[in-house]
Amino acid sequence: MYGFTRSLLFTLPPEPAHRLGMSGLAALGRMPSLCQSMRERTLRQAPMDLSVELAGLRFAHPVALAAGLDKDAEAVDGLFACGFSAVEIGTVTPKPQPGNPKPRLFRLPEHRAVINRMGFNNHGAATAASHLTGRAWKPGPLGVNIGKNKDTPLERAVDDYVACVDALAPLGDYVVVNASSPNTPGLRTLQEPEQLSALLRAVQERMGQVAPGTPLFLKIAPDLTPEAVDEVVDVALERGLSGLIATNTTITRPFEHKHSKEAGGLSGAPVRELSNAVIRRAYQRSRGTLPLIGVGGVFTAQDVYEKLRAGATVVQVYTGFIYEGPGMVGRILGDLGALLSRDGFATVRDVIGVDAHPGAPVAATP
Numbered sequence: 001m002y003g004f005t006r007s008l009l010f011t012l013p014p015e016p017a018h019r020l021g022m023s024g025l026a027a028l029g030r031m032p033s034l035c036q037s038m039r040e041r042t043l044r045q046a047p048m049d050l051s052v053e054l055a056g057l058r059f060a061h062p063v064a065l066a067a068g069l070d071k072d073a074e075a076v077d078g079l080f081a082c083g084f085s086a087v088e089i090g091t092v093t094p095k096p097q098p099g100n101p102k103p104r105l106f107r108l109p110e111h112r113a114v115i116n117r118m119g120f121n122n123h124g125a126a127t128a129a130s131h132l133t134g135r136a137w138k139p140g141p142l143g144v145n146i147g148k149n150k151d152t153p154l155e156r157a158v159d160d161y162v163a164c165v166d167a168l169a170p171l172g173d174y175v176v177v178n179a180s181s182p183n184t185p186g187l188r189t190l191q192e193p194e195q196l197s198a199l200l201r202a203v204q205e206r207m208g209q210v211a212p213g214t215p216l217f218l219k220i221a222p223d224l225t226p227e228a229v230d231e232v233v234d235v236a237l238e239r240g241l242s243g244l245i246a247t248n249t250t251i252t253r254p255f256e257h258k259h260s261k262e263a264g265g266l267s268g269a270p271v272r273e274l275s276n277a278v279i280r281r282a283y284q285r286s287r288g289t290l291p292l293i294g295v296g297g298v299f300t301a302q303d304v305y306e307k308l309r310a311g312a313t314v315v316q317v318y319t320g321f322i323y324e325g326p327g328m329v330g331r332i333l334g335d336l337g338a339l340l341s342r343d344g345f346a347t348v349r350d351v352i353g354v355d356a357h358p359g360a361p362v363a364a365t366p
């Protein structure tokens with residue numbers, strides 16, 4: 001059914017299509033009993049208990065929504081209605097900002113991919129907070145992904161993250177420091193150990209004051225070298241972070257396409273293996289002690305399965321949702337249960353990281 005809707009949406013340029021889709025999800029969110037029944041119907045497609053625990057939070061299953069789709073927390077209930085186990089809003093910056101000039105979003109359907117250079121277009125922390133205040137329906141964890149305004153000098157970046165913590169951390173179930181968007185100049189340098197450590201320390205201190213006990217994650221890029229992944233993992237462990245989200249979009253272009261010269265981050269199928277490699281490396285470096293949320297190129301249960309086997313406990317989706325539509329979560333749950341049973345795993349927990357252990361057997365292919 002989404003095939004038809006997608007054909008219509010894809011006749012529009014990407015941003016108007018996005019706005020239309022978001023308006024539909026926001027409208028759905030205003031119908032609580034429909035949201036609840038849609039969600040229940042989706043979750044019933046899981047043939048077995050697929051629930052997982054991460055950083056003390058319970059996820060009904062491992063398929064969650066990635067940041068960037070609902071930057072202003074306009075459609076949280078509509079997105080939970082689609083069956084996602086968790087929804088991550090943002091990236092939110094302290095002040096509203098328009099983002100980069102349009103066009104800034106490009107579809108590459110031949111590659112099941114998207115290039116974006118949105119540039120953290122959002123209405124600011126106060127607006128997102130107003131949308132989250134007084135939420136009545138909380139079927140799963142709500143993540144708050146935070147960043148810095150473009151016009152804040154990099155040396156003052158910490159102030160922006162801390163301001164976002166003040167406004168939003170008390171309203172979320174977990175917080176994500178986004179240091180990996182390619183579309184805010186210099187942002188990715190915050191992943192370097194010294195700067196990263198200072199940033200995380202400041203964020204943790206403030207979270208201790210305004211939202212004690214709330215898990216903190218760091219979202220990293222797929223373009224880090226293996227050694228840089230190790231460094232980030234070491235800082236994360238040292239700082240006692242709840243985990244990493246791996247990964248954001250890539251600035252690499254592994255193919256030629258009429259849009260491949262567009263600046264920005266590439267997402268979807270081409271980022272899948274890059275992100276799996278980062279997940280595997282982070283799992284190995286931490287010897288499985290650092291919880292991981294895997295994201296990049298997830299369309300099917302097989303894609304989810306590979307990320308779990310690489311070491312992720314939860315998997316997020318953005319581009320796959322654009323191409324596959326709201327039916328995707330239910331389809332994945334049914335197929336994921338079948339994959340686990342086929343390979344003799346009784347729970348999702350049993351499969352996490354099996355491909356990241358030294359001498360691990362090669363994953364079975366369908």
Ligand SMILES: Cc1cc2nc3c(=O)[nH]c(=O)nc-3n(C[C@H](O)[C@H](O)[C@H](O)COP(=O)(O)O)c2cc1C
Binds near residue numbers: 319
């Ligand atoms: C249009 C678009 C906007 C995005 N905006 C954000 C963002 O604001 N913050 C963020 O952390 N990630 C953002 N992302 C990255 C996604 O959350 C995700 O990490 C990445 O796209 C890889 O996953 P995917 O292949 O499932 O899309 C964005 C991705 C896209 C396609």
